[in-house]
Amino acid sequence: MADLSINLAGIQSPNPFWIASGPPSNTAYQAHRAFEAGWGGVVWKTIGEPIVNVSSRYSGIDIGGTRMAGFNNIELISDRSPQTNFRELAEIKKFWPDRALIASLMVETREDWHDFIKRSEDAGVDGIELNFGCPHGMCERGMGSAVGQNPDVTETIVGWVMEVARKPVIAKLTPNITDITAAAKAAKRAGADAISLINTINSITQVNLDTFVPEPFVDGFSSHGGYCGPAVKPIALQMVQSCAADPDVQLPISGIGGIGTWRDAAEFIALGSTSLQVCTAVMHYGFRIVEDLIDGLGNYLDSKGIHSVNSLRGRAVNQIKEWKYLDLNYKRIASINYDRCIGCNLCHIACEDGAHQAIRLIEPNGLGLGPGRVPGKPIPEIVEESCVGCNLCALVCPVQGCISMVSVDTGRDCLTWSDYQGKIARGEMAPIPAHL
Amino acid sequence: MKQMNLSAKLPADVAAENMAELQPAYTPQEAAVEASRCLFCFDAPCIMACPTGIDIPSFIKKIETENILGSARTILSANILGASCARVCPTEVLCEGACVMVDRQRDPIKIGRLQRFATDYVYERGIDVLKSPQQKSGRRIAVIGAGPAGVGCAAELAQLGHSVVIFERKPLPGGLNTYGIAYYKMKPAISLAEMALVERLGVEFRCGIEVGHHLSTARLQEEFDALFIGIGLGEGQALQIPGEEFHGVYDALDFIEEIHSKPLHEVAVGNSVIVIGCGNTAIDAITQAKRLGAQKAIVAYRRSEAEMSAYDFEYELAQRDGATFYFNVSPIELIGDEAGQVCAVKFVRTETSNNGQLTLIPGTEFTEPADMVLKAVGQSKQSAWLTQNFPALRLDKRGVVERNPATGQTSVAQLFAGGDCANGGREVVNAVGEGKKAARGIHAFLGQADIPAPRQPSRLGVNGEPCCSGLEAPIRAHELEELYFNEAEQHG
Numbered sequence: 047m048a049d050l051s052i053n054l055a056g057i058q059s060p061n062p063f064w065i066a067s068g069p070p071s072n073t074a075y076q077a078h079r080a081f082e083a084g085w086g087g088v089v090w091k092t093i094g095e096p097i098v099n100v101s102s103r104y105s106g107i108d109i110g111g112t113r114m115a116g117f118n119n120i121e122l123i124s125d126r127s128p129q130t131n132f133r134e135l136a137e138i139k140k141f142w143p144d145r146a147l148i149a150s151l152m153v154e155t156r157e158d159w160h161d162f163i164k165r166s167e168d169a170g171v172d173g174i175e176l177n178f179g180c181p182h183g184m185c186e187r188g189m190g191s192a193v194g195q196n197p198d199v200t201e202t203i204v205g206w207v208m209e210v211a212r213k214p215v216i217a218k219l220t221p222n223i224t225d226i227t228a229a230a231k232a233a234k235r236a237g238a239d240a241i242s243l244i245n246t247i248n249s250i251t252q253v254n255l256d257t258f259v260p261e262p263f264v265d266g267f268s269s270h271g272g273y274c275g276p277a278v279k280p281i282a283l284q285m286v287q288s289c290a291a292d293p294d295v296q297l298p299i300s301g302i303g304g305i306g307t308w309r310d311a312a313e314f315i316a317l318g319s320t321s322l323q324v325c326t327a328v329m330h331y332g333f334r335i336v337e338d339l340i341d342g343l344g345n346y347l348d349s350k351g352i353h354s355v356n357s358l359r360g361r362a363v364n365q366i367k368e369w370k371y372l373d374l375n376y377k378r379i380a381s382i383n384y385d386r387c388i389g390c391n392l393c394h395i396a397c398e399d400g401a402h403q404a405i406r407l408i409e410p411n412g413l414g415l416g417p418g419r420v421p422g423k424p425i426p427e428i429v430e431e432s433c434v435g436c437n438l439c440a441l442v443c444p445v446q447g448c449i450s451m452v453s454v455d456t457g458r459d460c461l462t463w464s465d466y467q468g469k470i471a472r473g474e475m476a477p478i479p480a481h482l
Numbered sequence: 483m484k485q486m487n488l489s490a491k492l493p494a495d496v497a498a499e500n501m502a503e504l505q506p507a508y509t510p511q512e513a514a515v516e517a518s519r520c521l522f523c524f525d526a527p528c529i530m531a532c533p534t535g536i537d538i539p540s541f542i543k544k545i546e547t548e549n550i551l552g553s554a555r556t557i558l559s560a561n562i563l564g565a566s567c568a569r570v571c572p573t574e575v576l577c578e579g580a581c582v583m584v585d586r587q588r589d590p591i592k593i594g595r596l597q598r599f600a601t602d603y604v605y606e607r608g609i610d611v612l613k614s615p616q617q618k619s620g621r622r623i624a625v626i627g628a629g630p631a632g633v634g635c636a637a638e639l640a641q642l643g644h645s646v647v648i649f650e651r652k653p654l655p656g657g658l659n660t661y662g663i664a665y666y667k668m669k670p671a672i673s674l675a676e677m678a679l680v681e682r683l684g685v686e687f688r689c690g691i692e693v694g695h696h697l698s699t700a701r702l703q704e705e706f707d708a709l710f711i712g713i714g715l716g717e718g719q720a721l722q723i724p725g726e727e728f729h730g731v732y733d734a735l736d737f738i739e740e741i742h743s744k745p746l747h748e749v750a751v752g753n754s755v756i757v758i759g760c761g762n763t764a765i766d767a768i769t770q771a772k773r774l775g776a777q778k779a780i781v782a783y784r785r786s787e788a789e790m791s792a793y794d795f796e797y798e799l800a801q802r803d804g805a806t807f808y809f810n811v812s813p814i815e816l817i818g819d820e821a822g823q824v825c826a827v828k829f830v831r832t833e834t835s836n837n838g839q840l841t842l843i844p845g846t847e848f849t850e851p852a853d854m855v856l857k858a859v860g861q862s863k864q865s866a867w868l869t870q871n872f873p874a875l876r877l878d879k880r881g882v883v884e885r886n887p888a889t890g891q892t893s894v895a896q897l898f899a900g901g902d903c904a905n906g907g908r909e910v911v912n913a914v915g916e917g918k919k920a921a922r923g924i925h926a927f928l929g930q931a932d933i934p935a936p937r938q939p940s941r942l943g944v945n946g947e948p949c950c951s952g953l954e955a956p957i958r959a960h961e962l963e964e965l966y967f968n969e970a971e972q973h974g
Binding site for chain 2: 396
């Protein structure tokens with residue numbers, strides 16, 4: 047099986063799967079269970095000056111019967127004392143020397159940062175994560191996302207940390223910012239060894255329509271919470287790729303955000319992540335999910351002949367370009383496999399109302415077959431001259447292998463928007479006629 | 483049921499448990515999960531396969547969004563008997579049989595159970611989702627027969643602003659839905675709740691009145707602007723063999739009506755029951771006899787397994803209930819004891835020749851003991867009553883009323899018809915659909931303004947025209963449904 051071991055800025059881990067800082071990494075008991083289940087690392091629930099939590103704390107959104115497709119929380123950092131946390135970190139590190147153990151920290155002053163860094167390192171941790179991300183509660187006190195949203199403050203605090211830190215330092219970034227690479231670059235300038243992203247997204251998940259109190263509520267009121275879970279993965283992937291591709295960042299990345307399966311993990315790695323942090327999926331199903339994460343990722347790498355997870359890293363990063371460098375002359379159109387069509391005509395109505403009016407309904411007889419179970423029921427037909435190749439029909443089609451998108455040779459050379467603008471300016475070509 | 487020498491077999495609790503509804507009601511979460519499986523097809527085939535044209539994807543979507551009241555309104559505005567149809571429709575051959583999911587993963591959306599969930603919601607809470615208009619047309623229509631066709635017609639007429647009186651010879655309205663559905667599919671209370679809803683729409687029920695006996699049809703034709711005939715089918719047909727007069731020999735429909743007319747633990751059944759015939763009524767009779775304590779249950783059919791008219795799922799149900807099926811046997815005599823009680827049936831084996839002709843095989847006679855024999859070989863047509871009461875009414879050669887299938891109008895302009903007396907015997911949902919179409923036919927006949935066809939959002943086609951390909955739409959129509967059946971018959 048492929049080698050899954052990783053080294054993130056000097057932090058060794060037998061596999062890339064780490065428990066993210068959060069409720070599953072709150073105690074030594076949980077860390078034991080996580081490592082017993084096979085997790086490669088644990089990022090401890092953020093340690094700081096003890097806080098007091100509220101009840102209740104979590105909320106979720108369900109999609110089509112799927113529970114917790116999105117999830118948010120208004121829970122703060124660890125409500126246990128720093129002494130207890132550092133003592134337990136030391137116990138765990140002794141018991142699991144081959145795993146990655148990272149302390150997540152969030153304090154205010156330079157002195158406090160120095161103190162907590164030293165105490166973490168004294169406990170034997172392999173690395174330190176700086177929590178610049180939480181969008182609820184702590185940010186009101188000038189911490190969490192209040193730091194991550196301001197690159198200058200990020201740079202200053204990372205600088206304080208680097209004055210004393212001997213172990214690798216990971217700056218955990220907030221997505222609640224216009225350009226996450228600004229924060230990543232600030233961390234880089236101040237000397238951080240790595241970045242982790244994304245922290246949770248500021249959110250309100252739902253409003254109770256009987257009481258008009260959003261969830262989760264505390265005695266009749268709610269608060270903005272940190273959004274995570276499967277729903278946030280696309281946002282996280284975009285931000286991971288942006289940091290991975292930025293020549294001014296070039297830091298190892300610990301990817302976070304909606305990872306629940308080995309596929310999610312492989313995508314994060316292909317977009318530049320070295321380790322992967324998981325929280326919501328563990329809160330949903332428990333530590334046991336790591337078995338399939340490891341097994342599935344290994345099998346995938348083996349099936350592709352990729353010998354180590356390190357060889358997968360970053361393979362998709364440069365497949366993202368700015369829009370202006372995409373080929374305007376590339377063309378694909380939809381094609382329906384009538385052997386698989388079940389006659390739902392969702393493709394028709396999606397294209398008709400939601401896209402480009404390029405799928406009409408026709409009598410089935412012309413094709414000598416009749417998908418669907420009612421005789422005479424019309425079937426969809428692609429109007430090839432109108433099809434812009436947008437993918438919508440293939441996306442709504444509920445049957446695997448029914449609608450495929452087929453590349454068409456236009457006979458024209460590659461022409462990007464960038465080229466096109468240049469050629470027009472130089473008078474080398476006429477403008478492309480506007481679409482009717 | 484007359485002359486019952488048999489006894490009830492089971493205590494009340496066991497009988498009730500055996501006859502409980504086969505399918506438990508969905509919980510809200512079960513309904514939401516099942517609803518979320520629906521693809522929300524455009525021009526969905528389930529709509530086309532529903533004789534009342536319920537906008538099925540729309541009502542399912544509304545269950546998913548927890549708009550259950552709206553879901554029930556979508557159902558009941560298309561099919562006033564949506565709650566009973568949810569239970570008694572052979573969905574496997576109608577909406578669920580047409581579901582695209584059958585082709586996708588062999589598991590159609592459970593449309594019947596979802597429909598039951600939505601309609602139960604409003605009935606349990608006493609919410610009326612339909613209303614009759616304040617302004618009345620002043621026109622009066624008499625409906626003969628309070629079965630599914632008559633009620634379907636009356637409810638639609640009431641919603642169009644007309645005054646409707648239904649005459650029903652039985653003490654309670656509802657027809658087959660109240661008296662003739664297998665108890666484990668639907669209890670009479672469901673049907674009666676639907677009748678109460680129709681009454682609240684302003685329809686007047688006059689039960690216990692036999693038209694042609696208590697009240698002349700001539701008077702009805704004089705007093706009302708139009709008449710709808712929805713009298714269903716007649717008595718069960720006789721076997722026309724010796725011994726039918728013995729105690730313990732009954733029409734299967736009478737047995738089923740008995741189950742609906744007294745407490746279950748007082749319904750007498752035999753120890754050894756033989757049902758003659760193999761349609762869906764035969765299945766209803768044998769499974770209920772078994773569930774009420776019959777030890778031995780046999781269904782005897784003179785033709786082969788392939789030729790029986792019972793649906794596959796009904797056949798399977800009876801087999802699961804422990805019924806034995808004898809195919810290619812024809813009863814030739816019912817044998818009784820000295821007390822005049824049936825004690826056996828004498829059969830002869832049959833074979834079907836290539837041209838479909840049934841022949842008895844001499845020398846193959848055998849007897850099978852039975853203390854209860856239920857006849858389920860079809861119901862007679864109502865031609866005698868129709869001819870006597872409406873001499874000008876044209877019947878076809880089967881003895882059913884000839885009518886324009888689109889409007890229900892008969893050969894007599896003022897008379898409309900639908901349901902079993904006009905279609906020869908179909909499902910409850912066909913009767914409701916035909917009643918509804920006839921209501922629109924009557925509305926037009928009375929010179930009322932055209933009613934715009936109700937929009938079905940799930941199939942609103944290009945340019946605002948209902949979808950599509952030249953079909954009448956929205957499909958309130960049995961044109962398509964008949965097409966479906968004709969094709970099915972050709973293939974079957």
